[in-house]
Amino acid sequence: MNNKIALKIKVFFWGRIELSPHSSKPATRKNMKLWGRWQLIKALPEMPDPSRFQELLGMRLKLLDLSRVLLALIKKSFCDIEELGTEKLLSQLDEVSDRFNPQLKALQAERIKTGLFEVVGKHLQKQKAYLNRKEAELKESIRLLSDGLATLLGENEAYHVRILLLGDRLVDISRLDDIRQLKKSLQAEVVQLKNSVFEKRDQEAERLSQYTAQIKHLESQLQQAVQDAQKDAIIGTYNRSAWQRHLSTCVDYAAAHRHPFNLAFLRVDEFPMILENFGSNIGNRVLVALYKACEQVSRPTDFIGRYAEETFSIIFPADTFRTVRKNLDRLVREIAATQYQFTFAEQTFNLRFTVSVGLCRYHAGDTRESISNRGLAALQLAEEQGKNRCCTEKALKKLIP
Known part of the structure; x- marks a missing residue:
């Protein structure tokens, strides 16, 4: 406690009760109560020194600047x-x-x-x-x-x-x-x-x-x-450039041979929260888990690519629309029911996450951009309807007046 404030309180109390451990005056209940309060006030910790606080703040700022410099050297x-x-x-x-x-x-x-x-x-x-x-x-x-x-x-x-x-x-x-x-x-x-x-x-x-x-x-x-x-070095899926080339090939083949295919987009619902709380390393492990789950519902002829940071895309060239929808619904349920365990900052955590899925099918006259836009719109609809679900382009048609 600041010494000036303590002195003022002392003068105030001693002026009112005129009592000390060596006082010869009889102690009344009121005086004893005030005396007890004074003892509690004396026991309070002293206020931090403002100059010391400014010194610590300056050291913190210098450490932050040093951290940025070290990070820049690491990047180089x-x-x-x-x-x-x-x-x-x-x-x-x-x-x-x-x-x-x-x-x-x-x-x-x-x-x-x-x-x-x-x-x-x-x-x-x-x-x-x-x-x-x-x-x-x-x-x-x-x-x-x-x-x-x-x-x-x-x-x-x-x-x-x-x-x-x-x-x-x-x-x-x-x-x-x-x-x-x-x-x-x-x-x-x-x-x-x-x-x-x-x-x-x-x-x-x-x-x-x-x-x-x-x-x-x-x-x-x-x-x-x-x-x-062509592969994503961290996750193992094909990168976006490879995915775009393969999608263009599928569109050209479908147009020439009248052989439609299915296109799905998948996104981790809780990915921003995972990055905020646990960082990119745990986020990448979540994406690897999603990639392995996608492999369980796909064939060797299917193409799994990373469209964006937390968004995957799967091209199904052989299965029917109904079969793909059924497999993706099962994938959504299995991921939501799975619990993942990991260690972070020397602590063990149990993590659950869900995915939203948008599904569409090639139609005559489609381009790479048009079919991608329909799939992404179906994905956005799944997120707007509560996430943890699969929506198709058929649901989009119902919303059109």
Whole structure:
């Protein structure tokens, strides 16, 4: 308590009751009651020093600035590699940096720290593995080219030496006077020349076979790299670019062969709340759980892509509209009934979430944009009607006056 305030209270009370532990005056009930209140007032903790409060606030602001600087340095350590999802991670780190403000609570700061350690650590490990893999591939390519060039030069040099020696021997043969000896020598040289040509041809065929095998291996690696570039590095689904290309292919095929397909959009209802309370790492684990659940209701011919942050899309090229609707209704029920357990900030949590689904079907004349808009409109209708449900484009038609 401020010393001036304490002094005023003391003068007030002592002026009224004129009582002290050494007073000879008799203690009345009123005086004793006032004396007890004074003892309680003396026991109150002192008010914090304003200068100390300003000092602590300044230290807090400096720590927040230091955190932003460290976060900026971490961002500079990332390589701009599309297939690792670096651009998305940088965007998430920018959002985290914006949350560094004086109003940040201790529990929120702890959650941000835990999430950053895990997300940044995993990304740096993936980046290191990617760079090591590319370095090994580059070294292998250089080795193959060096070995191939050395082999080619060595074989050609040996072949050229044999041809030159043959020329020297032919010069010597031309100096022979005996026609029979000349014929015999020429026949021997022709046989040796043929053998050299056949040997050279066999060497080139073997080398061609080796190069063909190496080219096939590199083509396989290239196809795998293209496949990986189309996938979301964190969730495992196809990314939006791959989804758009596949949807365009389905639209073109449906228009040419009159073979309609079904298109669904799925969104996690509680995703903003999950991000707010637990961060992007737990949010990504929720999306992985949704992706695995989608795989349970899809065929190998179906195409699962990530349309937006918490929104997936599935293209069903083979099933009927009724079958797809039935499977998606079952998916919605199973996800709502499932409980997920995870550890966050050294605490164990049980989490349930739900999904909303919009479903539509290709109609003659549809474009990629028109069928997507109908599916997204059906998804929005599902959310407006209470979420945790599947709505179709048929429900949209009922709402049109």
